[in-house]
Amino acid sequence: MPKIRKTKKKAPEGWELIEPTLEELEQKMREAETEPHEGKRKVEALWPIFKIHHQKSRYIFDLFYRRKAISRELYDYCLNENIADKNLIAKWKKQGYENLCCLRCIQTRDTNFGTTCICRVPKGKLEEGRIVECIHCGCRGCSG
Amino acid sequence: MATSKGTNNYNRQQWESAEFPIVCQTCLGDNPYIRMTKEKYGKECKICLRPFTVFRWCPGAKMRFKKTEICQTCSHLKNVCQTCLLDLEYGLPIQIRDMALKIKDDIPRSDVNKEYYIQNMVSDLRKTLIEVFCKYFCISKGEDSDLLMKLARTTPYYKRNRPHICSFWVKGKCRRGEECPYRHEKPTDPDDPLSDQNIKDRYYGVNDPVAAKLMKRASAMPKLEPPEDKSITTLYIGNVPAFITDDDLRDHFYQYGEIRSIACIPRQQCAFVEFIKRADAEVAADKTFNTLILGGRRLNIKWGHTQGRQSISTPPTTLSAPPIPPGFSAPGRMEEKVTSLGLGEAEELESQFCA
Numbered sequence: 001m002p003k004i005r006k007t008k009k010k011a012p013e014g015w016e017l018i019e020p021t022l023e024e025l026e027q028k029m030r031e032a033e034t035e036p037h038e039g040k041r042k043v044e045a046l047w048p049i050f051k052i053h054h055q056k057s058r059y060i061f062d063l064f065y066r067r068k069a070i071s072r073e074l075y076d077y078c079l080n081e082n083i084a085d086k087n088l089i090a091k092w093k094k095q096g097y098e099n100l101c102c103l104r105c106i107q108t109r110d111t112n113f114g115t116t117c118i119c120r121v122p123k124g125k126l127e128e129g130r131i132v133e134c135i136h137c138g139c140r141g142c143s144g
Numbered sequence: 145m146a147t148s149k150g151t152n153n154y155n156r157q158q159w160e161s162a163e164f165p166i167v168c169q170t171c172l173g174d175n176p177y178i179r180m181t182k183e184k185y186g187k188e189c190k191i192c193l194r195p196f197t198v199f200r201w202c203p204g205a206k207m208r209f210k211k212t213e214i215c216q217t218c219s220h221l222k223n224v225c226q227t228c229l230l231d232l233e234y235g236l237p238i239q240i241r242d243m244a245l246k247i248k249d250d251i252p253r254s255d256v257n258k259e260y261y262i263q264n265m266v267s268d269l270r271k272t273l274i275e276v277f278c279k280y281f282c283i284s285k286g287e288d289s290d291l292l293m294k295l296a297r298t299t300p301y302y303k304r305n306r307p308h309i310c311s312f313w314v315k316g317k318c319r320r321g322e323e324c325p326y327r328h329e330k331p332t333d334p335d336d337p338l339s340d341q342n343i344k345d346r347y348y349g350v351n352d353p354v355a356a357k358l359m360k361r362a363s364a365m366p367k368l369e370p371p372e373d374k375s376i377t378t379l380y381i382g383n384v385p386a387f388i389t390d391d392d393l394r395d396h397f398y399q400y401g402e403i404r405s406i407a408c409i410p411r412q413q414c415a416f417v418e419f420i421k422r423a424d425a426e427v428a429a430d431k432t433f434n435t436l437i438l439g440g441r442r443l444n445i446k447w448g449h450t451q452g453r454q455s456i457s458t459p460p461t462t463l464s465a466p467p468i469p470p471g472f473s474a475p476g477r478m479e480e481k482v483t484s485l486g487l488g489e490a491e492e493l494e495s496q497f498c499a
Contacts, residue, residue: 112179113179113181128205131321131322131323132323133323
């Protein structure tokens with residue numbers, strides 16, 4: 001069934017061009033939500049959700065800011081309908097956070113010692129060739 | 145309602161709260177910069193089952209996070225680290241330390257008895273701490289701590305802080321691969337007696353396989369047997385640094401008994417100490433064998449052979465003393481012979497001993 005609209009307004013022009021991709025991403029998200037948890041760690045079951053959420057927001061962000069392929073109106077429409085996460089995009093506009101994986105990883109209140117997640121450490125600073133998968137979103141390093 | 149943490153303290157086990165953990169050096173790890181979290185009443189003490197303040201930290205790169213397992217009261221009662229339950233001074237299991245220091249501890253093990261005992265200890269904490277101090281510190285400065293010092297490690301053993309074995313990898317099913325923080329190594333042999341250890345047994349000093357292993361090692365350590373010939377009262381001392389003199393040796397050995405004579409041969413880095421009484425010599429041998437360190441070197445104590453310094457245990461080539469001229473049965477009796485034979489002979493002998 002078609003996605004629930006938040007406002008009564010019709011979609012602005014250009015919507016038909018982006019709709020198929022968005023529909024595909026929605027479908028992926030639904031699949032991720034209904035996947036069984038067998039064989040996965042407790043935290044690992046949530047990683048696909050965060051990944052797809054990032055992908056959706058990334059798509060809209062790229063279309064507007066990088067490729068400039070959609071109008072401001074359409075972009076605002078997507079943000080209002082919560083197709084893309086406006087808080088996450090707000091971070092992407094900041095220097096150093098362009099590839100931020102999710103908002104949980106920069107939340108210092110979530111950690112024991114008031115630091116950010118390990119995935120925020122640049123690979124250069126992380127010695128010993130260590131592979132990390134952060135527990136929040138499974139990210140392998142989103143800075144640098 | 146009487147459901148908050150503080151209510152009904154009368155005759156109940158007090159929950160424990162602490163400001164700083166009691167932890168040994170190895171458990172803390174090699175990094176001097178540690179971040180530690182403190183959680184009030186985070187877990188139950190593994191021994192007395194009271195909630196206590198749990199401290200948790202990372203003892204170094206690639207180590208598992210360690211946390212305090214027993215409460216401070218239980219660790220005070222036995223003078224052990226809160227995490228590894230090894231003695232704070234020697235790093236040895238409780239069973240070995242109590243055996244060597246001959247400490248008899250009667251902490252009850254069964255439920256109500258144990259609670260009652262701990263409750264009493266907690267209620268008068270100052271008195272408890274004084275008792276503990278007297279038990280472990282005043283005693284262990286005595287002689288029996290020699291065995292413990294020999295058994296104790298000299299450097300910290302960080303292998304204890306390694307992560308546990310990845311049980312998924314053992315089954316071949318570890319999906320984490322490189323990123324897995326657990327060890328991908330062969331697990332220890334399940335037949336090995338060291339693999340089933342129990343925290344309660346280790347704490348009460350009963351049935352501890354590590355202690356058993358150490359005891360076997362202790363009994364296998366070289367021992368110095370007194371010789372059968374009861375008239376030998378001479379100790380051979382090897383590895384004597386060049387600057388050690390007769391007087392230094394005398395200063396040390398006079399505590400065991402009256403010394404008949406001391407002769408040292410700096411060239412050969414050895415010395416001979418002869419006692420008047422055989423019993424004194426045996427005591428001296430016991431106390432100094434493998435323990436006496438003078439001038440920075442551990443002295444190698446052995447029994448001398450026969451009366452007089454004729455043959456010695458180690459290479460005798462350059463050191464064979466001249467055969468004792470007839471009429472001399474023991475160097476100790478030199479004094480009376482001196483008067484009868486004149487000083488010349490005595491001086492000659494003297495010079496040969498202390499060249």
